[in-house]
Amino acid sequence: AQTVTQSQPEMSVQEAETVTLSCTYDTSENNYYLFWYKQPPSRQMILVIRQEAYKQQNATENRFSVNFQKAAKSFSLKISDSQLGDTAMYFCAFMKRANNDMRFGAGTRLTVKP
Amino acid sequence: GAGVSQSPSNKVTEKGKDVELRCDPISGHTALYWYRQRLGQGLEFLIYFQGNSAPDKSGLPSDRFSAERTGESVSTLTIQRTQQEDSAVYLCASSQVRDSGTDTQYFGPGTRLTVL
Known part of the structure; x- marks a missing residue:
């Protein structure tokens, strides 16, 4: 099973x-997608990248x-020129290409301070 | 075009009642997913539909949970005899399935379920 x-x-x-x-992430698969989703307080999950x-x-x-x-199974997200609207929960996700098995991480709460 | 929509946006129910949550996917998206998100936590996979069939029901937490999809469109998630631990936001997502594999999932706004 995949873990994120x-x-x-x-x-x-x-x-x-x-x-x-x-x-x-941890996987034995070779073909997969990785995603970052943003979830602001409105709770709408928005694809970032x-x-x-x-x-x-x-x-x-x-x-x-x-x-x-x-090789390191690492997938970090860099946000440049942070804006107040970037404040949200950010979830990393892994999906096998062969099927629709998608797993999410527990999330990182990002706060952008003025 | 229109995104994924879900209704109701909020639902408060009493313990033991049944609830039905609805998801309208993006038109033309053949794959549809349900997730549960407890307060402050990540997303927990519940069930996935390809067309009207559900090849993967492994995430349903108990036999009180069921889902169906009709017309390769609308899906309903039903929770029978609700318990307080069912309180969560239920998110729906849809995606296209191409020959090259499954495409990105697009999410609805969720239904916040509160069981008193």
């Missing part, structure tokens, strides 16, 4: 600074980028 670990229950960052959220395991290039979406280390 987020070792930072809470983090904070000053507005305009950069923060990195950690995620590690997605990485396909067969791609070596790290995914980037505007201020959000990942550091994907396949």
Whole structure:
């Protein structure tokens, strides 16, 4: 079974600074996707970024980028130029490509301070 | 286009009552998922539909939980004889399934269930 670990229950960052959220996972699969989802207080789960395991290039979406280390099974999220609206719970998730088995980490609560 | 919608947004019920939660996926999405999220915790997988069939029911916590999907569209999650431990936010997600594999899941806003 796949497990996803987020070792930072809470983090904070000053507005305009950069923060990195950690995620590690355990799997014997070779083909899979990794995701970061954001859940603000409205509780809507919003896709932030997605990485396909067969791609070596790290995914980037505007201020959000990942550091994907396949051998180390690590998938961290970097948020640059943090904004107050980035305050939310962030969940790392793993999904097998062959089926729809998707597992989530416990989440990291990020607070962006003015 | 329209995203995933869920109803009701909030439901308060008494212990022992049955509740029905509804999910309308994104049009054309053949895969549909239900998750449970207890307060302050991550998402717990409940069940997955491909079309109208559910190949994976392994996450349903007990036989009080059931789900169905019709017309490859709307899904309902039913909890019978609710217990206080059922209190949680129930999230629904949908995705397309391509030849290359399953695509990204898009989530609805959830239903917050409170069992008194």
